[in-house]
């Protein structure tokens with residue numbers, strides 16, 4: 001998208017987009033909770049995971065209901081994770097910014113603007129869902145990543161600027177490099193894969209939407225931020241005295257233990273079906289790199305052009321002293 005604002009849209013439109021975004025954020029929450037447990041995302045309607053009381057429409061208003069009820073169920077007062085409101089808020093902010101950038105990239109408000117908006121918002125919302133599911137379950141759903149690759153190529157072919165060659169090449173190269181370097185190659189060296197096939201498919205989806213610059217940005221920005229957070233976590237854990245505990249493996253173990261537990265005792269098993277009944281094409285990764293890859297892709301969407309122009313200027317100055 002463009003780095004300079006050519007056209008200042010009305011604030012009402014941005015607000016409308018943001019509200020639209022929070023509503024889809026609310027739907028994203030349902031997918032994040034129910035999809036990995038193989039439950040329908042349309043029925044039953046939202047209900048309290050603790051007391052089972054149905055959530056009335058006026059208590060289900062994105063972000064606002066969370067604030068009004070102070071994050072608790074109206075019926076039983078059980079506290080909900082702030083994650084729900086944060087996903088809604090993030091989706092709303094992203095939708096507002098994407099609307100702004102879409103109007104700017106099409107120079108005016110037209111049907112093309114809305115098409116661009118829907119494409120980028122679908123991409124961003126899919127990344128949020130993938131990141132949240134990967135954080136909790138260490139898996140990346142094929143059902144989002146695989147259609148995502150096709151939608152990215154089609155969107156670039158017919159509506160966005162990249163055409164079809166670059167997205168296809170970026171998707172294939174992105175998939176192959178993760179697979180060869182971080183799965184097969186890593187396994188040869190360390191005896192276990194460093195990433196899951198899900199990460200490779202997510203990389204392909206990001207390449208299909210963002211092309212090679214975006215794919216490169218996402219992997220480097222993601223790896224950098226993932227490393228920083230990983231180091232912080234290791235330091236925090238070492239302070240707790242577990243000197244030799246590998247951070248992520250320990251978490252993986254505890255997430256596997258959950259599977260053996262009685263599902264009712266788990267805090268967020270809102271639904272009756274336990275995790276042990278999940279039989280989906282799991283793409284287990286030792287380290288959840290997916291959330292950082294998704295973060296890098298969203299960052300590229302918002303500041304990629306600006307960052308790359310700053311970066312090129314910086315390199316030019318370094319080399320030619322201009």
Ligand SMILES: [Zn+2]
Nearest residue numbers: 048051073076
């Ligand atoms: Zn309740």
